[in-house]
Amino acid sequence: MSNSNFTRRGLLKTSAMAGGALAMPTIFSGAAWGAGYMNEPTGSTVTLGFNVPQSGPYADEGADELRAYELAVEHLNGGGDGGMMNTFSSKALKGNGILGKKVEFVTGDTQTKSDAARASAKSMIEKDGAVMITGGSSSGVAIAVQGLCQEAGVIFMAGLTHSNDTTGKDKKANGFRHFFNGYMSAAALAPVLEARYGTDRTAYHLTADYTWGWTQQESIQAATEAMGWQTANNVLTPLATTDFSAYVAPVLNSGADVLVLNHYGGNMVNSLTSAVQFGLREKQVNGKDFEIVVPLYSRLMARGAGENVKGIFGSTNWHWSLTDEGSKAFVKSFGEKYGFPPSQAAHTVYCQTMLYADAAERAGTFNPCGIAQALEGFKFDGLGNGETEYRAEDHQCFKDVLVVKGKDNPTSEFDLLEIVEITPRAQVEYAVDHAMFAGGDLGSCNPGA
Amino acid sequence: MDVILLQLLNGLDKGSAYALIALGLTLIFGTLGVVNFAHGALFMLGAFCAVTVQRLLSISFETIDPDKVDFLGNPAKVKTPYVESWFGPEMGGAIVDWSVPIAILFAIPIMIAIGFIMERGLIKHFYKRPHADQILVTFGLAIVIQEVIKQFYGANPIPTPAPDAFKGSFDFGVLLGFDPNAVIYPYWRLVYFGFAAIVIAAVFAFLQFTTFGMVVRAGMADRETVGLLGINIDKRFTIMFGIAAAVAGLAGVMYAPINSPNYHMGMDFLVLSFVVVVVGGMGSLPGAVLAGFMLGILESFSSMNVIKSIVPGIDQIIIYLVAIIILLVRPRGLMGRKGVMED
């Protein structure tokens, strides 16, 4: 046994374990009622809650998010090469934790279910004293946890959530989203589709039958119809569908010459695989080559579809092949630590952690109201998406959107997508009271206690 | 008309997967009287046999190619599968390409072995226990199998393409005088249907025309009497369990190119296959097959746009709705026997 590892802390923990109930000096106490705000960190550490899917279909995305969180915590505490902290336009972070407190974290499993995600987030707030909750890989879960954080009085930094509702109808004062949304995908994709496929096209939509699918479909239909396309049909597919053949089979005979797959994750892999199996891409309809579009791409999930993604257009929040300084720094520190490039989910949660820490540093407090104030209207650069702004009115980040295409000749297993165009922020911006986002109420920030 | 034909094909294709799984489930239930909640996991294991064979065949050695760089800017490593270096790129490529059919050869012994181990090691001890206990233990086993696969292969689907020869689709419409592209169907799905038909026929023939099958059928009807006649029925039942596992596994192997396998695909099929078995009638092999095809076809038809526009959401519930109606009209499903699993 080498003595160097035998720290005082370790010794105490060991004896606590052996003794079962040996007392230890309290580091800090969980539910701090009567204090200024929920879970105010009183000791030398601050706890963040990383709530990601660790079981169920999105477990791999959750795992990638966790990797990025661990990297972010390492960088915040001054370890590693600092990653995007060095390229971030705000220089408030010093690498000594947040506000001088060392960053610690707890993790939980959302199971991609609203109930389980809320239970897990609650345990982080009530038991572990987390002052911020972040993560997730689906919109239903993000909205559910965002609502919880609003009630409990902690900040929620959304992970991968693409539904318009997260910062639309269901927006909350304590919730912030860095990821882009369905409207932005559509607005970015439409001009590219117009340039490639022309204005005289008829689209057939297959849409996952739940909230995200609907908002995505609504957005892309509006955007394509605005440039002259027609919509042949919109078919809702049950979430639990694994075999999409029954929905894909009638497409060719419907007079449509473009198939839009408003699916994500496992649904996307399966519906795209079915569409390719039916040979849609070799067919000609109305004298034009038949095309398939996947509005929201995830490289991680696209791997499951294998060769089927080649040449198919879609949009993404970020991709590791970007060559700006921020992206390069992030890919380098992530790649050197884990041996493969980060996914867009990893990127967005890393940014969210940095943005939260930076806001706390600038506000000089962990109070959710102070942090919200620091984030609202905050303009920044150097986090891989170019100039970005957290809009004050709906807590949505506005930035450039990437239009990507499945790469024809991938050089490695990670090299699946190529960036076709970086759609500038101005093109994807919308008014706060846009019809697709109307009906929500941000409310006022809730500091908990 | 062409649409109906198309959905009929779809239904037959879906139905073949349901029927194969339900057949195995009924074999186990009919012979051993065990409710096997781990049957979906066996199907999933079959699919991962295909994944594993594909991985084994593409085990590669790495060479550094100084002309290319990887994502970090270091010189890229280029992977070449050993089979390609042994048999030459063309032959080797073809072997990797045909990994799914090759996997069938491996899957049969592996799945039979897994079936034997499961039966001898675990299920055997649960013959006399209540069905609730059987459900709990096999469900626990299903979770364990699933999680072990997840540890090794991750949670994301893994693409397992069919050989190039089966890519693309066949135009039925032209044969029948419709416009081109009106009724097209992918080759591999047609292969799947044919394969399922062969497996089902083989299982029935085996039970019907061999002495072994005769004894097993007798054992299904009256286990004690057959035992009293001095026949070691237990051993035969173990073999039947192995065969049932192999049927589920083969269904899985062949399914891999249709939908990229993931670790929870078994659970997705589990509930459905139980509905199929019960609609067919507990313990009836022809019932299971019939119900499988019937529910597959109904599910396909219900997802037609015309029908969906009349009854929105019908495609989500059709299977359960049909199950309820059938069970209310025919108390023991389509072909069930009296007194089986009724208490």
Next chain:
Amino acid sequence: MLGLEKKDTSLLIIVAILTMFAPFILNPFPEGSALAQFNAGYPDLMQRFVIFGIFAIGFNILFGLTGYLSFGHAAFLGIGSYSAVWMFKLLGYNIIPGIVLSVITSGLFALLIGYISLRRSGIYFSILTLAFAQMSFALAYSVLTPLTNGETGLQVYNSDPQYFHSENMPNIPHLFGAKMQGTYSLEMGPWSFDFNTGYYLCAIIMLGMFYLAIRIFRSPFGLMLKAIKTNQTRMNYTGLNPRPYTLAAFVISGMYAGLAGGLMASMDPLAGAERMQWTASGEVVLMTILGGAGTLIGPVLGAGFIKYFENIFSKINDTVLHQWFAFLPDGMENFVITIIHPFVGKGWHLTLGLLFMAVVIFLPGGLVEGGQRITAALRRRAGRSGRSGDDASSTDTTPAE
């Protein structure tokens, strides 16, 4: 006492003591110690323990007594939750109307589904209930979104009417002004104990429901239900029609589930469709069998067991493991962590699966049997006083209950 036999009274008292002192019992480890990870005494999990306890007690009235295995009980839980949240949306955040309505609606649904499903028995009954529940889930997730808010889950918006909501009332679920989230933390040296309003409300309701269940078990009606389980044919021959009895049991257990759903929504005002999925129905079956079907306390134990794993084991990550084993030399530490890693955190399902198997293989009567074996072994050891070499596995087990 309370019309109960002595044995049942003591059981009720033990359960009452356990639930009332749960904040102490579940937080045995001091805050900040390595084992604090295993503390379960925070409001949310304690609420879940008792709410799922109610759910499982209700399920056991059907399954444990009549032997009818419903695979769709989660539908009633979901319906209860939706009813309660709708009451919050329309009337206001006082939980009483929500809970009352959730019991009524789930009772009505149970009556309908039970009336149809109970025409069949055995696995045919199970599949019928499963089919109803899966249909409810699929529709709630998609087509019925105006009613259920689909994927996101039904929640209260600022724009909802809330006719009886007044300014001086809290804007979260409350009972005449007492917030369900309200927690009083008692600090005793390094320990910290949470006393939560919502938990105590649920706990008192659970005690009431537990008492009711005992009364049902011991009543002539309960006896009739047991007769159905034992031999339905014989009952038919004696001229008794079992259907009304089983239907009554089905409706009662459906109402228990609805109550649990209503309470869940009251503790956390969001109702998600996943609550109705077959996995949720399966969970309550597992809770009951795991704890000991047909016993009074078993389902509650099973509920606690599964929820504990879900919430505590899933949170143990590598960082936590490194803290625990920091005392080992580097190589050893990493080795131990590599061994444990697959079973905790994201691998908590694996541990749960293994435990299901272990319990059902070694303890056919569920956790209750485990408890009985331990007490029997202890008694024997005390009796032998000093004689060594006894073997716990040879203990004769009394049948559960």
